[in-house]
Structures are given as C-alpha cells and as structure tokens.
Amino acid sequence: MNQEYITTHPWSIIEEGFDKELVQSSESLFSLGNGAMGQRANFEEQYSGETFQGSYIAGVYYPDKTRVGWWKNGYPEYFAKVLNAPNWIGIDISLNGQPLNLANCKKVAHFLRELNMKEGWYKRSFVATMPNDLEIAVEVVRFLSLDLDELGAIQYNVQLLNADAEVTVTPYVDGGIKNRDSNWDDKFWNITGIDSKQNRAFVESHTMKTQFKVCTFMGSELYVDGVKADEIPAVKKDEVSISHTYKLNLQKDETLTLIKYGGYTVDRNHPADKLVEVANRVLDQASKLGFEALLQMQKEAWAKIWEMSDIAIEGDVKAQQGIRFNIFQLNQTYLGKDSRLNIGPKGFTGEKYGGSTYWDTEAYCLPFYMATKNQEVAWNLLEYRYNHLQKAIENAEKLGFKNGAALYPMVTMNGEECHNEWEITFEEIHRNGAIAFAIYNYHRFTGDYSYIPKMGLEVLIGIARFWYQRVNFSEEKQQYVMLGVTGPNEYENNVNNNWYTNYLAKWCMEYAVDQAKIVSESYPEDYQRIISNTKLSPTEIEDWAKVADNIYFPFSEKHKVFLQQDGFLDKELVRVQDLDKSQRPINQKWSWDRILRSPYIKQADVLQGFYFFEDHFSQDELERHFDFYEPFTVHESSLSPCVHSIQAAKLGRMEQAYTFYLRTSRLDLDDYNKEVEEGLHITSMAGTWMSIVEGFGGMRVVDNVLSFTPQIPEQWKSYSFKINFRNQIVTITVSHKGSSFQISGDDSLGIQVHGKSITLMPGETVNT
Structure with missing residues (x-):
C-alpha cells in the first residue's frame, strides 16, 4: 500500500x-x-x-x-x-x-x-x-x-x-x-x-x-x-x-x-x-x-x-507543504485562549496517548507558541502547570516523597498522573525538569519576569524538593547519584545515573536557588507569601545548592563524552547503519528484552541536554557527543529528528540537517512510522518549526539579545519566517545570497547576526 x-x-x-x-x-x-x-x-x-x-x-x-x-x-x-x-x-x-x-x-x-x-x-x-x-x-x-x-x-x-x-x-x-x-x-x-x-x-x-x-x-x-x-x-x-x-x-x-x-x-x-x-x-x-x-x-x-506564523519556502514544494501542515495542525489543536487546556500528542485526530498532556508541551511546543503568538498564550501554558502544582505534590506523596516535593505527571488531564507503565510512571522523571526549563525559557525569550514571583517560584520549589529527595549519596563515589530512572531514551529502562536526568536535577536545583534569591530581594511581598505557602527555609535552599554542586555524571575518558548512563559502554556498540534493514523498526521487530540490552536510542537523550543547555558546552563538545550518539539513534520517536536537525545545523552539516527536517516535517504526510491512521503527531510538529527557525535560521536569545546564524539547505532558493520577540515582529528572509531583516511597528530593535550587532529600524531592510 x-x-x-x-x-x-x-x-x-x-x-x-x-x-x-x-x-x-x-x-x-x-x-x-x-x-x-x-x-x-x-x-x-x-x-x-x-x-x-x-x-x-x-x-x-x-x-x-x-x-x-x-x-x-x-x-x-x-x-x-x-x-x-x-x-x-x-x-x-x-x-x-x-x-x-x-x-x-x-x-x-x-x-x-x-x-x-x-x-x-x-x-x-x-x-x-x-x-x-x-x-x-x-x-x-x-x-x-x-x-x-x-x-x-x-x-x-x-x-x-x-x-x-x-x-x-x-x-x-x-x-x-x-x-x-x-x-x-x-x-x-x-x-x-x-x-x-x-x-x-x-x-x-x-x-x-x-x-x-x-x-x-x-x-x-x-x-x-x-x-x-x-x-x-x-x-x-x-x-x-x-x-x-x-x-x-x-x-x-x-x-x-x-x-x-x-x-x-x-x-x-x-x-x-x-x-x-x-x-x-x-x-x-x-x-x-x-x-x-x-x-x-x-x-x-x-x-x-x-500572517504571523507562516514559514514560506521557495524552491521545495514538499518541504513547504510539510511545514505548513505542521503549523496548521498546531493551530487547530491549541490557540492559547484557555489556560485549562493543553496540547495532546494526537490533538483532536485520534485516541492514542489518551489525548493527554505530556512533557512535549514544555520541551517542544512552548517555543512555537512564544514566537508566533502573543506572550499571553505561553503564559497560559505555564499557568496550566501552576494550577496543577498541588496535584503534582500529591503525585510525589504517593511515591513516598515529603515536604511539598512535586512530581509532575508523565500523562495527565487534570494534574493527576494517569500513565500506568511502571518504567515511565515511576522512572521517567526527567519530565519535571522540562517544566522548570519552560519557566526559564519563557523569561529568557519574553523578558517577562512576572510569572516567577507570581506562580513560577512555587513550582520551582516543589521540583527542587523532589530532586533533592530523589538523589542519594554514594559512599563509593562520594557524590550524589540517581538510581532507577528512564531517560528520554525509552529503550533503556531502570538505569542508574542517566546523564540527562542528573544534569536536569542539578540545573533545576541551582535555578531554584537563583530565583529564590532574586524574588526575595526584588519581590519581598511575593516572597513572604511563597515562604508562608511552602514553609521554605534558608537552610533548605543551602542544602539544594550543596547537592547540586556534587552530583555525579558518568563520563568516558576514552571517548571524551558523557555516558548516557552508567552501563552504556557495556553494550555491544553496533551502529544503526550496520544493522540489517530487515530488523527495522526495532520496536516492531525485536523483543523488549533485546531492545533494552541494545545500544539503540529511541530519541535524543544526552543530545536533548545539549539542546536545552547548549550554552553550557563548547562546539567541540557538541560535535563529539553528536558523532558518538547519533550513529546509535534509530529515531523511532517522532520527537527525535527535530533535535538532531537543529544540532546538525549548528555543526554546519546542512545536508544532514535537511534530511532530518524532511523526516520530521513529513512524518505524517508520508507516514514514516506506518501508523498515521491512529492520528497525527501534533506535539512533534512544533519540532518541525524549531528545525527551521532554530536550526536553519539559528535563532537564539544570547545575553538578552535576539540572535541569528542563518543557513539555507541547497535544495531551497529561499525561506522566510516571522518572530514575535517581546511584542516586536521581526521578519527574516534567507537566500543563498544572504539574509535580510525587517521590523514592523514604531520601535527599533538591536539583534545579532553571526555574532555581529545590528539595529533594525522600522521601514528599513537590513541585508547581511
């Protein structure tokens, strides 16, 4: 067929x-x-x-x-x-x-x-x-x-x-x-x-x-x-x-x-x-x-x-159709009018995944809605999680956590956990970090700090408390370790010291410490209300900092890479390209026992951390980790190709970035996974947008400034998109001759292009 x-x-x-x-x-x-x-x-x-x-x-x-x-x-x-x-x-x-x-x-x-x-x-x-x-x-x-x-x-x-x-x-x-x-x-x-x-x-x-x-x-x-x-x-x-x-x-x-x-x-x-x-x-x-x-x-x-969300591509109709289909379905699913609603992985197109909210919203969808809508839409997505904080605390209590520790659910409709595969419900706890990262990402992009004293700090406190209780001190290593987890790569369950989860835990506790300090100094009334609600003490904040400063990360001196988990090098490291094609996809051809013992990675795991925290690592480190992990990645998650496309583009590997982009943009239209009759992959569609805007366009916020490092696939003549950055609309057009930038409205805006500072003036086009 x-x-x-x-x-x-x-x-x-x-x-x-x-x-x-x-x-x-x-x-x-x-x-x-x-x-x-x-x-x-x-x-x-x-x-x-x-x-x-x-x-x-x-x-x-x-x-x-x-x-x-x-x-x-x-x-x-x-x-x-x-x-x-x-x-x-x-x-x-x-x-x-x-x-x-x-x-x-x-x-x-x-x-x-x-x-x-x-x-x-x-x-x-x-x-x-x-x-x-x-x-x-x-x-x-x-x-x-x-x-x-x-x-x-x-x-x-x-x-x-x-x-x-x-x-x-x-x-x-x-x-x-x-x-x-x-x-x-x-x-x-x-x-x-x-x-x-x-x-x-x-x-x-x-x-x-x-x-x-x-x-x-x-x-x-x-x-x-x-x-x-x-x-x-x-x-x-x-x-x-x-x-x-x-x-x-x-x-x-x-x-x-x-x-x-x-x-x-x-x-x-x-x-x-x-x-x-x-x-x-x-x-x-x-x-x-x-x-x-x-x-x-x-x-x-x-x-x-x-008018705001279109991405126009010249010279590649299949790519054009793909990105517009993704943008269209995202807008059909969620328009940001109601903070009681969220974005289900299948949207309104099928019943798989229960139509519920996953960490996909914070990790993949928030950037799309921040940049193509008014910031109130992104605020509503964050408010959704704040409104579920008490349920997240109850979820953690059911697993034995105390003192207001919060574990956000893997799958939810009303804040309660309703996912019943033990290796995910109990162990895929990295979802907590995605919630915290979304708060950081919202402030970084919009410049609006008000969410944190109003709602966000209480969320961060609950999450920091969870991580503080979830680690334990290893006498052997004289460091804090994280046992029995599942990272984004669901083809490894119940592993110790998943690097991505450990790194998120460290970052979340450090971020909570920093935000508590800012709110206490700049928003004293809010801070007193939060202290009253959470019973937070200075000693507790110090304890988070001490643990965050001494978390263990598995590392290979031989390969000079962080290991996905403690036992990764014990696996038989056969690359995907050397795997018989008749064995693909492994999630349909292999037993789970065989998958769990294999080196194969369902989706970005270590590389997901390098995507979130790319400013923490050098280009050389990214290249080394990309070259080590991508060859073992089977991309059998819809959320995988977009992250790899962005990172391939950052490494200047545009042919590989384009291949990943086409895979993510036409995932459903061409039915790569042979399952489109069950419904569409709505949340991964936001990753398609990211592949162009953050990947090819190189959009980032660097030192509080909107920054671009534009590149273009050789298959395209040009592409253009708009960004709503702090209520100023920037239009970017990229061709093989160079890039042009325009700003609408009455105010100027300073941006960076390939590291060079540029001022955009209304009514003018800046070519680079």
Missing part, C-alpha cells in the same frame, strides 16, 4: 482517487480542529468500510480504569482519556431507497479531498454510480469555526446526473459512541435528554465519573438549486440518537443542498442547566450569518494566524 499518496501542493493537502485502504489514514490527515473541539475526516454519509470515527471536545475526559496484571504501590488508578464524543456530522443520503455508501457503489470517479490550510476548510467531492444505477455528483465542504468555536458547519450538495429520483436526506446526532481504545468497554456517556424543535435537535449527556455535561446540537436548512425548501422533517429518536428526515423528488440535473450546523456546548463554559439554551443561541447566530458568511469569517481568521 502506497502511503505517499498526498498530492504535493504549497497550501493544501490533496487526495485524488478513492482507495478504501487509505480511508483511515486520510481521516487522520484531513482532520479538523479549532482549539475547542476537533474531529477526524469521517464521511458524513454512511460508510460500511473500515473507518475510525472520532469527534473530540477539548478538556472533556473519562478516567478509564487502569488495566495491569501486576498492581504496584503508587500506580495511578486510571488512564484519563479524551473521549470520543457524540457525533454531530452524520448525514445519511438515499436515492430511491438506496443508501449512498462508497463501500458498495458500482463506481466512484473523480474522488477528491482537499484540506485548504490557508483558509481552514475541508472539501470532498466525487461522482458515484449507485447499485441502482443512479449517478450522482457530491460535493461537501466542512469547517470548524475559529470565531464561534462551539460551531461547525457542513454544506452537502447532491446533484442527480442521469435520472429523476426521490432523495432522502437524514441529518442526525448520535450519542451512542464508544472509544476504540477503551480498556474495559465501559460506557463513557450517559444520555440524559433528547429533544427536537423544528429543524433543530439536541442531545444532552454527561460523562460517567467525571460528570462533564455536554449538549450536542444540530440545525439544518434545505435548498434545491439555491432556493430554500421549507420542508418539515420527520423526527426519529431512540435512547441515544435523533435524526431528521427530509424527502424530496428531484429532477435530473437538480442539486439538493443541505446546510448542517452542529457542535457542542459544555458546562466547562456555561451553566449546566443552560446548555440547550446556549446551543439555540449558537444556531441562531449561525442561521442569521449563513454558511457563506461564516466561511468568509473562517478565511479571515486563518489569514490572521498565517
């Missing part, structure tokens, strides 16, 4: 021709979202072939009880899952009593899907010959409104091509939905009310256990050749669904158009007893504006997003 079936186009994702084998992959690739809800690109009409139905509501989840054979103290009791929500897109079509179903049509011709990323809509069209020999042309346009984020809209056109026919159109809402990834096949939703009024319908429901209340609604309008048909629908409802059926006699060449509005109102945002009332208001607004006006609003909203 050919997975590279997407037509190359700079602004659209296009599929030409109907292939049943590709339906589920396309359902992922053509997914829609607006930050508040999202859905896979399922057909509106009936389809009896293989399909993965999925609609999701941001922040609505279910605690699916953990399913493990061996229960251990500290295990989370459930895995929080984003729920497959009631389905509002359904529109059954039948002609002379024959249902439209692409799985059993005699012929499907001119099949075309397009996801227009520039304007934020999805279109599907085809000509079908039905089993009863009726030939019809269908065109469907769908979008989820950015302006009215509880609303989605569908325009469904059916034209009769070869005969007159009775056409039956049945829009419906189906609440009888299950998750594909349910552990116990629990009933996730309880339907509490189903109502119909004229051409509108409402299904009220709540989630079991978590008690989120949701109203799923629809409204429909019918037209024949553009003239409104005032048909009264026949209403049918059962315990979980409601449908409206319209029957019309159409003549050959006439076109029936159904406009369907639908969506969700949720008690996260409205009083629980007003959800139907609010849904009616949304439908009133939609009906008053109409489909075309709503679509025009959608185009304008996306134009504003692209």
